[in-house]
Amino acid sequence: MEALLVCNVGNRDLDCTALPKRTSERQWAQAALAQYDKLRTTFQLRIIAKALRYLAERDVTLERVVLIASDQPVSVGEQFYQSDTVYTAQIIARLLADGLTPYPPVDPTRIETWIIQDEHGTGCDPSDYDLTLRFLERRLLKLAAEYPKHTAFLEVTGGTPAMTTGLLIAGTEAFGGRTEVLSIHPTQSTPIALNTGRRLLATPLRATLLSNAATYAYAAAVRTLLEQEAIITDRLDPVAAKLLAPLLAYAHHRFNFDFASARRVLDKAEPAGPWQAEFTKLRAQVTEPDRRMRLAEVVHAAAARYDIGLYADFLTQLVRFEENLLRYLCLQHGVRFRSRQYTIDEDGPYLDREWLQRQSFTLSRDRDPSRDLLVDRSVLRELIGRLSDLTDPRQQQLLKDIDRLGELVKRRNELTHNLAGVQKVGLARAFAGPDAASTAADEIVPHLKRLYEQACKQSLPPSPYRHINHLLAQLLRQ
Missing domain, CATH: 3.40.50.10770 (Hypothetical protein VC1899 like domain (Restriction endonuclease-like))
Structure with missing residues (x-):
């Protein structure tokens, strides 16, 4: 040395x-x-x-x-x-x-x-x-x-x-x-x-990890840990110290909806000691998640991005939620989708022609029966409108509540065609009307949560990121 x-x-x-x-x-x-x-x-x-x-x-x-x-x-x-x-x-x-x-x-x-x-x-x-x-x-x-x-x-x-x-x-x-x-x-x-250098620097570096996690900057937290691992883990419980990297990597992958990579990270992690039950629970959440769980994940992802002011990314998650919620409702009514390989696939980009031909209605975009009908949000919205019970006030109210997102969806689509910015007041007015104050935008995430609960007929599960961040704080305190 x-x-x-x-x-x-x-x-x-x-x-x-x-x-x-x-x-x-x-x-x-x-x-x-x-x-x-x-x-x-x-x-x-x-x-x-x-x-x-x-x-x-x-x-x-x-x-x-x-x-x-x-x-x-x-x-x-x-x-x-x-x-x-x-x-x-x-x-x-x-x-x-x-x-x-x-x-x-x-x-x-x-x-x-x-x-x-x-x-x-x-x-x-x-x-x-x-x-x-x-x-x-x-x-x-x-x-x-x-x-x-x-x-x-x-x-x-x-x-x-x-x-x-x-x-x-x-x-x-x-x-x-x-x-x-x-x-x-x-x-x-x-x-x-x-070792006073490590001791004096450990506290602010651990605070940096917690701050990164609080703003969902898990990739930044991973880099900080890799660069300063000896200092951050100084005097930590040895088991806790070894769990920091897999937990942060898991959070990073999960925040990007890469459930397979998140699961593999925990598969390779060492035994978690007193935190084993927590890590087992996190692994189970990303092992073959069902559609309702993935919809909930999108709501939490939208909430996280709104929370830290990433409004353009928030709109992307909002559109993703709305379209996939419409698909979920269509699946509940027996709609069949297929892949490009002509196999039945719930996430397929096309409506199954055989199923479509058995219906008593014709969709406005289905002008050529010899061609496959590509699915987008407008097709899904028209489809669920045709399949819903017009006499059921709850179903009709759900569709009206979904339609409240229409202007926000338009705002997101416009972003792909220009270089304009996204402001909170713009979100508020797209959601609540042209004269709305910026604070009206704060009602969008609660609205998404209510839509989830109306459609899925269950409470929105707790945010996984709050759970991850709480566990991170526990590991850093040992």
Whole structure:
């Protein structure tokens, strides 16, 4: 693995058995640096050495090492000036280059020291949270851009609390999921890898999946999961983590009425554990669905597209529902359709000529008995009008309610012949009259639901997408 190491340098990072600290950090480090060649084997890295050993044991190749130190102007006051670690960082850099650490020698050109500075390049107080954070944000974002694919190990323990906080926040922000935070405890020989990048990014990424699902953008959710799966599934229940991809793929296929692909996705999914009953139910819904179930699916598809303002797509689903509802009613009255291969087929594009010839009426479009009569919504509407019981007020009311969709159907057909847009107010006026307010369009979906229940003589089943989205939220909470 190729990676970066960014370390805070504090007063506790470096000791020397041959030169104990009896002065300030600045004075001691200056004296030690002047005698480096003599003292080089007697230095001890109290904190950073543990991080270096951790990386060496994992065969991590360090492309860059950054040491963060302080070097304030003397005007800040003697106490603060003398506590700076600029010379301490220089000693650590030489130890790294000479291979006098638990890590193999590092090319000096790959080691650099950052001095905490303000926007004007003046060294500033490393205990100032705001200044330190802003400095690290500037530098780390640039570093992340230079190394867009490298993991960034952040050794945050050394230095002031402001340096620890700044490196943790700015580093995670800059490197995101590539961040590995190394927290080093004085009594432990091995750093604790916190994976804060994953933890901090997991929540917004999971929220993105839920937001995609709420707007039925299941394809976008699938892409997000594929690109960020390690982060999204971090610390999730292992079973739940493995179910996210098949659930979202199932939703995508189902939203596009591709029931066969939706079923195959769940066929290949691993056992769903405590969610097995839910997944079994979803699979059953797309296994040989009957005509009423598919009609219900179109109503929910229309409602979903209206809900997110895809009005042109909404009109397409509305026309699809109306024509297939008319076909359903015709089938209920015994109408026979056939395929292009002359076989009886309920979804066939032609009326069966043999059945048609037995009827006591002639359809207005059936002008040539020697030719097949192609079925469209106008043929279906005329046909069900001829077959309905004129004395049954419920049947006649159903046909009137279906006819209320006529202007919307015309609006959809017009879209194929021009480049006009579709507005909510246009839907409202096509449905409720030329003076209707845009809010009248909100009654179209409830009207479709009532048509379904009138024709199918059953309640409209619950939306499958609400069920899918609720299940998705459950998986992401585990």
